[in-house]
Amino acid sequence: MPLHSSTNASSPSPYLSTDAAMLALMKRPLPHDHFPQHPSEPEMVYQILSEELLLDGNSKQNLATFCQTWESPQVHRLMDLAIDKNLIDKDEYPQTAEIERRCVNLLADLWNAPGEAIGCSTIGSSEASMLGGMAAKWRWRARQQAAGRPTDRPNMVCGSVQICWKKFARYWDIELREIEMTANGLCISPEEVLEQVDENTIFVVPTMGVTYHGLYEDVKAISEALDDLQARTGLDVPLHVDAASGGFLAPFTSPDREPWDFRLKRVKSINASGHKFGMAPLGVGWVLFREPEDLPEELIFHVSYLGGDMPTFQINFSRPAGQVISQYYDFVRFGRDGYAAVHGSSHEIAQYCAAALNEIDEFTIIHNGNPAHGIPAVVWTLGSDAEQGFTLYDLADRLRMRGWQVPAYPFTGELANRAYQRILVKRDFTREMADLLLADIRKAVAHLRNHPVVIREPATARGTYNHL
Numbered sequence: 001m002p003l004h005s006s007t008n009a010s011s012p013s014p015y016l017s018t019d020a021a022m023l024a025l026m027k028r029p030l031p032h033d034h035f036p037q038h039p040s041e042p043e044m045v046y047q048i049l050s051e052e053l054l055l056d057g058n059s060k061q062n063l064a065t066f067c068q069t070w071e072s073p074q075v076h077r078l079m080d081l082a083i084d085k086n087l088i089d090k091d092e093y094p095q096t097a098e099i100e101r102r103c104v105n106l107l108a109d110l111w112n113a114p115g116e117a118i119g120c121s122t123i124g125s126s127e128a129s130m131l132g133g134m135a136a137k138w139r140w141r142a143r144q145q146a147a148g149r150p151t152d153r154p155n156m157v158c159g160s161v162q163i164c165w166k167k168f169a170r171y172w173d174i175e176l177r178e179i180e181m182t183a184n185g186l187c188i189s190p191e192e193v194l195e196q197v198d199e200n201t202i203f204v205v206p207t208m209g210v211t212y213h214g215l216y217e218d219v220k221a222i223s224e225a226l227d228d229l230q231a232r233t234g235l236d237v238p239l240h241v242d243a244a245s246g247g248f249l250a251p252f253t254s255p256d257r258e259p260w261d262f263r264l265k266r267v268k269s270i271n272a273s274g275h276k277f278g279m280a281p282l283g284v285g286w287v288l289f290r291e292p293e294d295l296p297e298e299l300i301f302h303v304s305y306l307g308g309d310m311p312t313f314q315i316n317f318s319r320p321a322g323q324v325i326s327q328y329y330d331f332v333r334f335g336r337d338g339y340a341a342v343h344g345s346s347h348e349i350a351q352y353c354a355a356a357l358n359e360i361d362e363f364t365i366i367h368n369g370n371p372a373h374g375i376p377a378v379v380w381t382l383g384s385d386a387e388q389g390f391t392l393y394d395l396a397d398r399l400r401m402r403g404w405q406v407p408a409y410p411f412t413g414e415l416a417n418r419a420y421q422r423i424l425v426k427r428d429f430t431r432e433m434a435d436l437l438l439a440d441i442r443k444a445v446a447h448l449r450n451h452p453v454v455i456r457e458p459a460t461a462r463g464t465y466n467h468l
């Protein structure tokens with residue numbers, strides 16, 4: 001086969017080219033520090049970049065992330081259709097605005113809003129939690145001002161939350177009253193919450209699927225304790241539920257569980273990540289408010305829409321539209337039964353993995369992926385680091401040699417000196433993949449047993465995973 005000297009659509013690879021510009025690009029490094037002066041051959045740049053990205057690791061083996069690592073061909077096509085659409089341009093793309101509106105309505109239904117809930121898409125749960133938090137701060141301030149009370153020391157009460165809440169507290173000057181874990185309490189208890197709340201509490205934030213261990217916090221028990229507090233003292237403390245993962249799991253895989261959503265009157269807002277168990281591609285989250293009055297008017301900005309007015313609430317202005325469109329596709333494509341089937345199988349595979357890991361003498365299972373208790377994740381720890389001759393950080397390192405990303409990290413409070421390890425089971429983690437991972441874990445543990453590691457530092461000093 002002759003070598004071609006120019007690129008065209010039939011050229012299988014730019015490496016076959018003898019074009020001087022192509023070859024020049026192969027022989028020099030890409031610009032790292034200085035903005036390039038000249039253009040380069042697009043196919044060659046694509047080829048070099050796509051190969052550089054192979055160093056990122058394989059997202060299929062990324063069991064650390066809660067986010068989707070597989071998207072359907074239809075979603076890829078919709079994302080392509082929407083690549084040039086800006087979600088903020090409601091007037092220019094009114095149908096996309098309509099699709100976002102429908103998603104909010106469907107979520108209000110899914111989370112049992114009693115009346116006219118309002119909400120919006122966000123870039124993820126982090127932005128959604130900021131918006132929920134801002135609304136709570138503004139509502140609290142108005143209440144305090146109306147009562148002639150000070151407004152300079154707001155606080156929020158929560159358990160061991162994801163970093164987005166630490167950011168929210170720092171950026172918006174809120175005292176974070178984070179109740180850390182104890183040996184007997186991985187989730188916050190109503191009693192602990194009551195000890196922390198006062199008239200400056202803007203809200204309490206229970207989590208449906210705590211990032212560290214995946215368990216659902218008992219929103220109903222906390223809500224009832226706050227009802228009781230209000231009956232005794234008049235203090236009315238609202239709830240915001242961080243349902244980043246659970247918001248797209250609990251309604252489908254444990255529909256009979258105690259209410260955790262807008263069925264509880266005290267729940268004023270909920271956030272969830274569309275790109276986690278909502279199954280949309282990366283870059284979409286949701287925040288919903290129980291009723292319009294739960295989102296203070298001063299926080300709403302108005303953009304023009306079909307010659308009229310569209311209220312918006314978001315931190316960014318320009319945003320990609322494809323994720324919201326894909327989210328709607330998923331809602332229609334799967335429906336409640338489809339979500340229950342897909343996530344149900346993830347829970348099954350998680351429980352299968354938990355049972356197998358439980359057979360390894362050194363491991364103690366903390367969450368086995370049971371849908372009644374939490375999200376489709378498996379979390380475990382070692383009986384005692386010193387006796388095993390290795391830590392979970394060593395195990396994580398060995399698994400990385402096979403490409404698996406299975407983070408080891410500490411919990412909080414009394415459990416901050418112990419290492420835990422976690423896998424998130426998502427829809428592309430098949431039984432076949434599970435068996436391959438389990439075989440690699442068994443081999444890695446056998447190796448570490450035979451080659452004990454000298455442990456000189458406390459487990460927390462080895463942190464390989466720090467974006468909890």
Ligand SMILES: Cc1ncc(COP(=O)(O)O)c(C=O)c1O
Pocket residue numbers: 066123124125126127162164207209210211242244245273285
């Ligand atoms: C409980 C919880 N809240 C919030 C977030 C942040 O979500 P996002 O990545 O969508 O911003 C996460 C992410 O893992 C989470 O687990």
